[in-house]
Amino acid sequence: MIKDRLTPAQHAALWDDFRGGSQEAFSQLYELFAADLYRYGYNLVRNKQLVEDCLHELYLHLHTKRSQLGPTDNIRFYLYRSLRRRLTDALTKLNKFDSDDYAFDNAEFLIQPYESDLIEQQTLERRKQIVVAELNKLPKRQKEILYLVYMKGLTYQQAADVMEITMKSVYNTINVALTTLRSYIKETMLREGLFVGILLLALFSYFINF
């Protein structure tokens, strides 16, 4: 989950301090966001060396170009976008990709079953496991969208910007996720309904036979 709990105003203030030349603010940018960028990067390329190289470049770039950077009130979004671009470029250099394609062959966004703190019926747990399994079947690119929106709290627009795709693709993916959930709920209800139906039928035929 997200480690920093800064409000947009605090993001903007920290970013402005940093742009104004504060070394402490720069150091905070590292302490607050490096680990999280590392996680995102590793999920994309599964290669520690590559992630570290890109982060190294990214922070150096921030430090030297700070006076030329624009304002932001969501540093995470800003940094995610820069890191992802750097990783794409690095991979393109390595493999000569079509820049249009999803460059991250090794990406692995895996949704893990999450232990609920609600102690409800076990059926809820089972239901969730099935939803998780369904979501894991989605293409990597779509899972990356879910990762950015539901795990990292980016808005649809920001997620679209980071991945350099259209808002429409983000909307569609979110809809796929919700449909998965919805169809599963429906299915469970249907199955329960079917059970009652079969039971009634069995009773009915029993009486007919007599």
Next chain:
Amino acid sequence: MDYSLFKEEDFCEDTAFIHWVISPTEESNQFWTSFLKKYPHKMKEMERASEFIKTIHFQEFEPSQDDLSRLKQRIWEDIETPVRRLNPWTRLAYWSAAAVALLVMAAGIFWWTLQPTTYQTAYGEIRKITLADGSIVTLNASTKLIVANDLNTESVREVWIEGEAYFDIAKRNGAKFIVHTPEAQVEVLGTEFNVCTRRKSTKVVLHEGKVKLQAPHTQAVVMKPGDMATVSDKDQYIQLKIVTPKNYDSWKESIVVLDDRPVSEIVQMLEDTYGIPIQFENPLLLNKKLTGRLSLKSSDEFVENLATILETEVEKTEKGYFFK
């Protein structure tokens, strides 16, 4: 954005809501707490949406502290020209890192305390909780209690409950204490009472002091010690009955006191407490009224004793108990 019209799915899609679930801030906490106060009936939908959002939880590789400090050193080495002495800077970086870590920790703790607290008991579990204002709440099995975070400062202390609990409210300079149930609200100053909100109705038994009970379509009723009030959210009036209060909160000691209560009521109570369905071959037994005391410590024992009293046999089936 008119959140009062939102359904579960709308919450799932709303980035402001998502952001609050995965990373609450002071601002968002304030916003959603006051929203819930205004629309308490949205709680279920918001809860389910938040469950769904949390379900989408990705596996992440956790960089080690070594990885991070090695990387940091590499960056800082390249930033710093060798002319500017390296040592004091590293020390400064360490100090600021420590300060930031401390700051982040303090902020985290601060925000954590602002979160409303939720307590939930499992089937068969009874738990006693002391709230921040000194009030003591005993939760019966399968009960959920949400406590506002500001019991010590706000002039109105508020909690939300689903299930059954016994409240011993501490007096605090005339600050009201309100227990919200799905069907009604109980308003008190300082007193002891039992609230049971199961099967779509709320039952309040007053032990001591004075409470005011209110439901959406009824006039408020002021209860006296020994009163038992029953109301559902569709009722036009609140039903009052004089009872022996201690018979209604004996569950705290895991004892059921039966004072001429029908078997059907006991069966309901048992299903609520243990979540085990009970069936009767002879439905007439359900109308039988019983008097006496039974221990609730173990469901097997309780059911066997009940069978003995009813002069019948009981069988433990895969799903529950079957009285012959």
